[in-house]
Every structure is written in C-alpha cells, then in structure tokens.
Amino acid sequence: MSNYLIGGLLQDTGWTEGKKRMRALIKSRKGVTPYGLIRPKGYDLLDKELRTLHPTDTGWTQMEVEALRCPFYDKGQCTVWAYREHCCSTHFCFSVGGKKGKQFWSLLNDYLILVEKELSKYALYQLGWDADKLLLEKPDCRNIVIDNPLGEINEEQYAALWGVWAGREEQLYAACYEIISQLDLDTFERIMGVNHQIYLAKLTHSKTQFQVPDIPEFLIYNRKIETETTKEGDIRYLSSDTYVVVSPLIHKLVEKFDGTRTYHSLSSLFIPFGIDFQKDYLLMLYLNNILIQKDA
Numbered sequence: 001m002s003n004y005l006i007g008g009l010l011q012d013t014g015w016t017e018g019k020k021r022m023r024a025l026i027k028s029r030k031g032v033t034p035y036g037l038i039r040p041k042g043y044d045l046l047d048k049e050l051r052t053l054h055p056t057d058t059g060w061t062q063m064e065v066e067a068l069r070c071p072f073y074d075k076g077q078c079t080v081w082a083y084r085e086h087c088c089s090t091h092f093c094f095s096v097g098g099k100k101g102k103q104f105w106s107l108l109n110d111y112l113i114l115v116e117k118e119l120s121k122y123a124l125y126q127l128g129w130d131a132d133k134l135l136l137e138k139p140d141c142r143n144i145v146i147d148n149p150l151g152e153i154n155e156e157q158y159a160a161l162w163g164v165w166a167g168r169e170e171q172l173y174a175a176c177y178e179i180i181s182q183l184d185l186d187t188f189e190r191i192m193g194v195n196h197q198i199y200l201a202k203l204t205h206s207k208t209q210f211q212v213p214d215i216p217e218f219l220i221y222n223r224k225i226e227t228e229t230t231k232e233g234d235i236r237y238l239s240s241d242t243y244v245v246v247s248p249l250i251h252k253l254v255e256k257f258d259g260t261r262t263y264h265s266l267s268s269l270f271i272p273f274g275i276d277f278q279k280d281y282l283l284m285l286y287l288n289n290i291l292i293q294k295d296a
Contacts, residue, residue, distance in 0.1 A: 001085045002036040002120040007177025009083040010170060018079035021072055026169050029153050033146070034129070034162060034172060035120045035139040042149045043068070044141050086112035097210035098242065098287035104206040111199040113138060115192065119183075122191050123176035215286050216293040220259040225290050227251075239288050249273070250281060259294035 010019055026032055030040040039047070050064050070088075072080045078088065090109040097104065117138050124134060135143060146158045158166065165172045189196055226238040235251040237244045246254070249270075256266055267277040285291045 001080070001083070002116040003034060003173050003176040004036075004119060004123055004180035005083045005085060005116075005177075006036055007173035007175070008181065009080055011174060011177060012082070015080060015082065017074060018072055018081075018083075021079060023170070025071060029158060030147050030151055031141070032169060033139055033144050034124055034165065035135070035144075036116075036173075038140050038144060040151060041141045041145070041147050042151050045149055086116055098239070098284075098289065100206070100210035100213070100287055102242075104203070104210055107199075107203055107206050111203065114195060114199070118191055119180050120176065123179045126179050127172070127175055210287055213283070213287065215263070215282065217262045217264070218259050218294045219257050219263055219286070219291040220294050221254050221257045222290055222292045237288070237290050239290065242288060244284060244288050244290060246281065246285075250275070250277070253277065254285065254290065257291055263291075 006022060009015060009022055012019070025037065031038045031043075047068055050060075050068065054060050054064075070078075072078055078084060086109050089112060090105045092105060121134055125131065137143060141147075144161065145154065146161060147153050162169070162172075183191075228236050228238065230236055230245065234245050234247055237246070253266060253270060256269075257263070263278070263282060267282065270277050282291070
C-alpha cells in the first residue's frame, strides 16, 4: 500500500479496525518504508515457496491460505477497502469477459502499479527527499532490505532508509496524502508523463474488446468444453482458465446453437420465460469460448 494511501486511511474518521491494524504494522516496522508498505522478507519467501508448491489455485491447505492472508482481512471483509491498492482494486474471482476480460484487468493492474509508484515517489520528492536516494523501480523487499526472513529489523538500515522521519512514520504518510490529495488533473498527467496516455489508449482498446465485441450472427456450441453438474443441479462449463455456471434451462438453449439459426432467433425462445438471453448470457458465453463462431 502506497504512502499516500496509508496517510489517507489514517486521517479518515472511519475504518477504525483498519487504522488499528495499520498502526500495529507501522509499529512492527516490518515492510514499513517511506514509499509505503512492502512485503516483509519472510512473507515474500513463504509466498514464493507455496506458489511453487501449488502452481494452480487447487490443493492449498487452510493453514497455507491463512499464512498468506492479508493482514487487513477480517471475517470476509476488508478493513481498509476505501484505500486498497492496485492488486485488490483489480482482483476478481471470475471474469465474465473470459480471456479478453482477464487481459483488461491485468493491464489495469499494471497501470495502477505505475500510478502508485510515481505518486508515492512524487510525494517524497516534494517533501525534500534526496533525489539520489529515490528508487526509480517499484519498491519491494529485494531493493529495500530492512528485515530478514525471521522478521528481525536491521536497525541501521531502517534508520538510514527513513532518515529524519524515523519514528515519525505516520506523520510522513499523512504529509504524502496531503500532497497527493491536492493534485489537479494537469499536474497528475505531468507526473505520469507519456506512459499515462499510452496506458489509457491500451485500456480503452482492451475494454472495447471484451465489453463490445463483434459477435457473429451464427454461433455453435463448443462441445470441446467440458461440463459437470454441480450439487445444486446447475451446469458448470470448464474452459481453459475459468468456469461458467448456468441453469439446466439455459444449457438446453446453448445445446441448440448448431450454426443453422442466428442467436437472435434462438434467444427469442426464452422471452416467454422472462429470460433475456442476449443481455444476461450471450456475451459471457461467447467470450469464454462456450459459444463460438461457426467454422471457427
């Protein structure tokens, strides 16, 4: 979480539990930097080890999941939601946009990483930080070493990193928030430079590809897609990198897509049932390659 986001959280009149947890983290000094919070060394190593052990999202034990759980997570809720960073802002459990949707959210995540990096650096520079000491790359536990895998703080390195702000971490974060919260659009775009314009163009194009695609009139049901019946009796389509769940009624309609009738014609079959197939299902099924172009 970037310095100005932390500052925003701590000055907010709400988010009591989140502020309590944030202050506890700052007090521990693990991963606490002028740029904001970074992964402590021990957490980073454990994360890499477990993700190597479980290359997919399956096979994780409850203990392993809890070991990597965000410190701001509380009984299914985020205690700092209004000030969440790039990863949480773009995370989703399921993409109705299929692969193109995932590409959009991944691109947006990259853009937000850039924004957070540049703004946190700008705030420090405005506070008089020595330019020679400012990182050009994204700060992490590889380029900022203040603790070891056991969580022990290197006092000398921590003091050198923070300088005159050591012991006044909250005040620094508050000052960063004050600077960033007062930026106007022109100043923001100047800080971000040409990368801002490039990312906006890429994001606009990527968003159009999965939100307003050119869907062929004649589609067929992709029978290469595996299916299974859930315990609730619904049908789950298992595509290469996600899944889609529909009712048995919708599945029966999907099976009628054989390329001989337009999707408009087939969709009209469900109007008497109060189902708007084109609005609620067509795009999701097409982008996830469950319905594909005839002769594809």
